[in-house]
Amino acid sequence: MLKLNGIFPPLATSFDKGEDLSLDKMKNNIKKLSKYDLAGFLVLGSNGELVNLSDVERQAVYEATREAIPSDKIMIAGTGVQSTRETVNLTKGAAKAGADAALVLNPFYFKGAMSKEALVRHYFTVAENSSIPVLIYNMPANSGMDMNADTILEISAHPNIIGMKDSGGNIVKMGDIRQRVKPEFQILAGSASFLLPALSVGAIGGIVALANFAPKQCIDLYQSFSEGDLTQAREKQLKLISINSAVTEKWGVPALKYAMDYLGYYGGPARKPMLPLKQGIKDELLEIINEYNLKSVVI
C-alpha cells in the first residue's frame, strides 16, 4: 500500500510569456524542490491549473513531470473533470505516464444532480478502471460544492480508494471522517493554514501550495508535530498563516507564481482570465514574504 505521510507541493504548471506550456521550467522546479525531504508531488491539481489545459497538454504534463520526479518520490496526478468518461481517460493517461496515484476532484457543474449515489458511482467507476490507487479531492472554494462526511465514507469503502485531500478546512468533518473511516484511509490536509489542526485530528500529511516555494517550513512543522513538540509546532503553524493565505484564497495562483519567481523558482504567468498581480499587491506580498524571512532559508 502506498504511504502518503509527509508533505507534497501541488506543483504550479509553468507557462511562458505567451501562456504556452513550458515543461522544462516545470522540470527544473521539480529538480530544485527534490532537494527537500518532500514525500512527493501533486501534478495538475487546482494550483496546477488542470482546468486551463487542453487534453493534449494534460498528458504532456503528466509525462514530463514523471521524468523529472525522482523515483523515490511519489507522483500524484490530478485527473478529475466533469464527466466520468473523461475522468477515466485522464486517469489512464496519468497511470501510463507513471503516476503513483490519482487525485480526483468531484464533478460539480451539475450540482443538483450530484447526489450521494451519483458521486459514489462516479468514484467507483474511476477506481475500478484505474490501475493506480485513487484519492478523493474535496475543494469547495473552487468547486462550489462541499462533499459531506457520509458521502466520503461511502466512497472510501472501495479498496482502490486509499485516501483524500481535503481543502475545505472543516476540521470537525475531518475528525468525524477519521473516526469512522477504514483505518488505512489516509487523510491529507489541503492547505498549510490548517496543517497542525488536521494532524491533531489524525491527518498524516498535507498537499499544500506553500510547499512550492517554502517546502522547508512545511516540512519543519510536520516534523515538530511528529516529534510531539506541540509548542514548536504551534509557533510554526501560526507564523505561516499570513503568507499561506496570501498565495491561496487571498490572491491565488498569480501570487503563488510571483512568490516562486522571487524565491528562485520559475513562476511565470497564470493563464488568463487570471491576471498578473498589480504592483501594490506585489509589494504587500513581498513584505509578507520578507517578514516571514523566507529568502534566507532557500537551499
Place this chain on the structure above:
Amino acid sequence: MLKLNGIFPPLATSFDKGEDLSLDKMKNNIKKLSKYDLAGFLVLGSNGELVNLSDVERQAVYEATREAIPSDKIMIAGTGVQSTRETVNLTKGAAKAGADAALVLNPFYFKGAMSKEALVRHYFTVAENSSIPVLIYNMPANSGMDMNADTILEISAHPNIIGMKDSGGNIVKMGDIRQRVKPEFQILAGSASFLLPALSVGAIGGIVALANFAPKQCIDLYQSFSEGDLTQAREKQLKLISINSAVTEKWGVPALKYAMDYLGYYGGPARKPMLPLKQGIKDELLEIINEYNLKSVVI
C-alpha cells in the same frame, strides 16, 4: 444587428446508450422543433452538456447542428470554458461552423481571482477575437458564482457584446441592468419559470429548457405577453412552473431527456456522473407532464 426576440431551446446533446455522441438523433430533434415558431437554437449550453464533451466532440456538434438548423433560425453556440485561450478557440470554431452568436459562461473555477477586471478582460478578449457577436451567460446554480450588475454593465460596453442570458432569476438585478445598460443590449431569460416576470422588466425573450419538449407552451406565453394580454400570460406562466422546475433545478438533464423521450423527441442518457431517473421519479415526472396535458399538443 442580430435580433434575438423570441424563444430558443437550449438543445440537449444526444448520446447513444454507450454515451457516444449521436449527431443524427440531435439533428432529428432540430428538424422536429423547427416546425414551431422558435427564434432559434442554443447548442452546447448547460443542458447541452458542454462540460461533458471533449474538444473534438464540441466542434463536431457545432458543425452537425448548423447543418440541421434552418438558415432562418438563429444558431447560438455555447463556448465558455475556464481559460480565455480555450474560450477564444471554441468561439472561433463555432463561428467557422456557422453559428450566429456565441454564448459565453463566465470562468468560475478560480472564483477568488474573478474580479470585475479579470472578467471584463476575459469577455473583451473573447469579443475582440470573435467574428460573431457574443452574449454573456450568467448561471450561478452551475457556476457557483453570480456576476453582479456592475460587472455585467462594464462587460456590456463592448460593441461586439450584444446581450445576455441570465439564469439566476434575480429579477431585480435584471431590471437594474435593463435600466442602466445600452438600449440595444438584449436580455434573455434563462428559464421558463421566470419568463413573464423577465419580460415585464424588459427582457426580449428566453433560452429555456422547457422548449426542448414543450416549445408551443413557451411560445404561447411569449405571444400573450407581446399582445399585452397579461391575464392570459400570467395563467400560462403559473401553469408551467411545476413542469419546468421538474426538468431543471429539481431533477435536471436526465429529467429533461426523459420528458423528451416521452414526448416524441430523442432524449437518451445524460453522460455520467448524471444518473438515469429512478422509477419513482419517472412516475412523478409523467404525472406532472400529464397534468400539464403536454402530450396532446405535440405537433
Place this chain on the structure above:
Amino acid sequence: MLKLNGIFPPLATSFDKGEDLSLDKMKNNIKKLSKYDLAGFLVLGSNGELVNLSDVERQAVYEATREAIPSDKIMIAGTGVQSTRETVNLTKGAAKAGADAALVLNPFYFKGAMSKEALVRHYFTVAENSSIPVLIYNMPANSGMDMNADTILEISAHPNIIGMKDSGGNIVKMGDIRQRVKPEFQILAGSASFLLPALSVGAIGGIVALANFAPKQCIDLYQSFSEGDLTQAREKQLKLISINSAVTEKWGVPALKYAMDYLGYYGGPARKPMLPLKQGIKDELLEIINEYNLKSVVI
C-alpha cells in the same frame, strides 16, 4: 375578509436624538402619509426596528400608531419574535391596540430546529390565539433563513392565515406559491424593487419601504399595472430600482430615515449599532433622490 390590495409603507419608528421613542413624530408622519391613496400601514416591521424595542415600547407603538392611522386605513402590526409564547403575547397586544392584522416573521435563531413541522406548529399556535388575521413574513436578508414554498403552503392552510409578505424576491417561488395556494390567499411584495414582477405573477400589492417617503411613485406604479398599462408600469418600475435599493439593501434604515428627513417627514436616527450615514453616502443618496426628482412630487 380583510382585503389588502394596494400599497403599505412599513413605517419607520421615530426616535429622538437620545434614541428615545418619539411617538408624536411618528404620528405626524402617519398624518402626512395618509393624504396619499395608501391601503394602510405596517407598524414595527423590519424597517420599524421591532428587534430594537423593549416589550413595553412595542405596546406603546402599537397604541400610538393606531390612534393616528385613520379608521379607513388598514393597520398591520409586526409581532414575530423568536419564541411562540412571546409572539402570541405581542399579537394579543397588537390586537388589543386595534391592529387589523399581524405580520409574523418566522423564528430563525435556532435555524437547525426550524423544520417545516416546527414552523407550521408555530404559525398555527399564533393564528389560533389571535383574534385578528395573521400574515406570514419571509425576510431572508435579515433572518438568514428562506422559508420554502412547501412550508408556506402548509402554513397557509390555516383559516386565520390570510396572506404573506415576501421580501426574498424569489419571483419563481412567489409564482409557485400563487399557483398552488388557496385562492383567497393574498401575496404582498416586500420591496418596491420587484413590485411589478410580483404583480405580474399574482401579488395584489406591496409593503414597501420606499412608500415611507415616495408613496405616490409606488401607488402610481401599482395603478398603471392595475389599468393594464404595462409600458408605463415597466418604466416606473425600472426608474425606482436605484433609489429603492439605496434605502434598503445598500444603506438600510439610516438611509431610509435620511431620505425621510430630506423630504419633509421625520426620520431621525436609527438605534445603534446602526450608524448615521457618512457625509459621502449622504451626498450620493441625495443625488439619487434628485435624479429621481422626488422632491417635486411631495404633497
Place this chain on the structure above:
Amino acid sequence: MLKLNGIFPPLATSFDKGEDLSLDKMKNNIKKLSKYDLAGFLVLGSNGELVNLSDVERQAVYEATREAIPSDKIMIAGTGVQSTRETVNLTKGAAKAGADAALVLNPFYFKGAMSKEALVRHYFTVAENSSIPVLIYNMPANSGMDMNADTILEISAHPNIIGMKDSGGNIVKMGDIRQRVKPEFQILAGSASFLLPALSVGAIGGIVALANFAPKQCIDLYQSFSEGDLTQAREKQLKLISINSAVTEKWGVPALKYAMDYLGYYGGPARKPMLPLKQGIKDELLEIINEYNLKSVVI
C-alpha cells in the same frame, strides 16, 4: 485579570412543562455540575435560550444562577441582543447580579448595516459601560453572520474586552486571530467538536454544550492536551464528535435537554417553536449516548 482556562458548560435554561422558568431545577443542575473541575458556567448563551426569554426573566436567571454558582467558579452571562442600548442594559443587570464577565453576541438582524465600524462601536460602547469584562461571541450558525478576523482584532483592542468564544469552527481564522491579537486575549472554543484543534492553535479552553451532561469527558480531553499527551487527546476528541454533533447542530437544544434528563440532570422542554424530539430521534440519541458509555461515568 480574569483567567478563563478550562471548561465551561453553557447552561441550558430550565422550563417546566408549561414552559415557565424553573429556577430551582436550574440551580440544582448547577449544584450537580459543580462537583466537576469546571472553570465556571455560561448563563443565557444560545443553548440557554436567551432569545426566548423576556427582559424580566433574563434578570431573574442571572440572579438565581449566581446564587447557585460557587464563588470559586466563574459566571459568564450572555447579554448580547440587537440594540446597543438593550445590550448595555442587560450587561449592567448581569454585573449587578454578580456575573464575572459578559459574553456579547454581535447584533446581526440588520446584517447589511453591520460594517466593521458599526460592530466596533457597538462593542466599545458595551465595554465602556460595563463594570465587568466583556467577551466577543461569534456564532454564525445562529446569527447568520460570521465576523471576520480583522473585525475581531479591532474590537479586541479595547482594554475591557478580554477574549472571545468562537462557535464558527473556522480553525484557520482562530489561528490567524491568535497570532495577531494582544497576547492576553483569551480564545475559547465554542464546541467540543473542535476543542482539540482549537487548543492546538492556542485556545485556552472551551464553552461547550456537551459539558451540560458530560463534563468529565470534556475536562479529560482538556487535561490530556494540557499534559502534552496528544495521542490520548486525539482519541478523546474523535470519540466525542458524534455525541456532540447530535446535541448541537443535528438536533439542537431539545436533544441537549433530552440527554440531560437521561443522565440525571433536569432537561425539560425547550420553548417552542422548538419541538420535543420524536421517538425515533430519541432512540437514535440514546444509542449514541450508550455507545459513548456516558451513563457509567456520571458522578
